[in-house]
Amino acid sequence: MKNLCLIFLSGLVLSCMGLNRRLLPNEKLDSINIQNNERTYIVHYPKNWNGSPIPLLVALHGRFGSGSSMIKQTKLDLLSDTKGFIVVFPDGYKRSWADGRGNTPADENQINDIVFIESIVKRLIAEGSVNPKEVFLVGHSNGGFMAQRLAVEKPNLWKGVLSVAAQISVFTLKRKSALKTNPVSIGIMAGTDDPLVPYSGGYVRDGGEILSVGDSILRWKEWNSCTDSVIKRTENYKEEKGDLPDLKIDFIRYESCADNTKVGLIQLNGLGHSWPGETPMIPFIDQGKTTKVLDGSKLVWEFMESL
Secondary structure, three states, X not given: OHHHHHHHHHHHHHHHOOOOOOOOOOEEEEEEEEOOEEEEEEEEOOOOOOOOOEEEEEEEOOOOOOHHHHHHHHOHHHHHHHHOOEEEEEOOOOOOOOOOOOOOHHHHOOOOHHHHHHHHHHHHHHOOOEEEEEEEEEEEOHHHHHHHHHHHHOHHHOOEEEEEOOOOEHHHHHHHHHHOOOOOOEEEXXXXXXXXXXXXXXXXXXXXXXXXXXXXXXXXXXXXXXXXXXXEEXXXXXXXXXXXOOXXXXXXXXXXXXXHOOEEEEEEOOOOOOOOOOOOOOOOOOOOOOOOOOOHHHHHHHHHHOO
C-alpha cells in the first residue's frame, strides 16, 4: 500500500510539473552533446508556419524545472501559435542552470550552459527556420539569472533578453566588468514581495549574492549608455476574488540608449516569485502571492515585440 501511495504521489508531482507531457505534431525533442553530456531541448514550431525564417524565443525554466514544465507553466507554446514565433525549451543539467552563483548542480559540475544555449540558437539558424536578427531570450528564477549571464556574455546573440524573478547577480556583475561586452536590450519582471529572490537584493536561499532590482536596472542603463529620459506608466488589474486589492503593475523604460537598445522594468507590486498568471510548479515551496488576472507570457512577448 505504501509503494502504491508513493507511485501515486510521484505521478501527481510529475503531472503538476508537466514532466510527463507528450510532444505535439508541431514539436520535436532534440539534443546536443556538450562536455560528454547529452543535453536535450524541445522546439515548438507555430501552427500553420510556412517554413520561412521567423523570430525565435528561448525560454529557460527555473530550478527543479524542465523544458516540459516551462511549457506547462508559461503556455508560451500557445502564444507561439498565435504570434507566429518559434519557442525552444531547453532542459537544464539536473534541473538547474550554471548561472554563476555557484550552488546549483550545473555550477557545481562546471557545466557550460553558455555553449549549450548558443549551440541551440546557431543550430536553429543554420536549419533556416530562424531569423538571426530576431532571437530573444527569457528565463525564470534560476533560468532568469542564466538569462542575465547570457545577456552579459553573449549580447550579440540576442535582440532582447528578459528575466522573470531574477536580476543581476554579483557574479554576473563581475563578468560584465571583465568582458566589456556590447549593449543589449534587457528587461526585468519582478514581484516586490518575492520571498525567494529579494527585490531589494542580498542573498538568495539557494546561494549567491544579488543586486537589487532597482540597482540592476541602473546598471543596465549605465552599460547601455542610456540617457536619463524615462517613460513610466501604471496599469491596474481587478483581482477575481473581491476581497483582494487591485493589482498594480508599474512599467519603467529607458529608450534612448546606445545601438537602439532599451532597458525596461515590469514591477509587479505585491506579487511573489511565480510566473505571473500561472499556478506555481513547485507547490511545497512558498513563492509568495500569485495572481490569475495577469498574463506574464503576454507581457514577455509584448516587451520583445517593442524592440
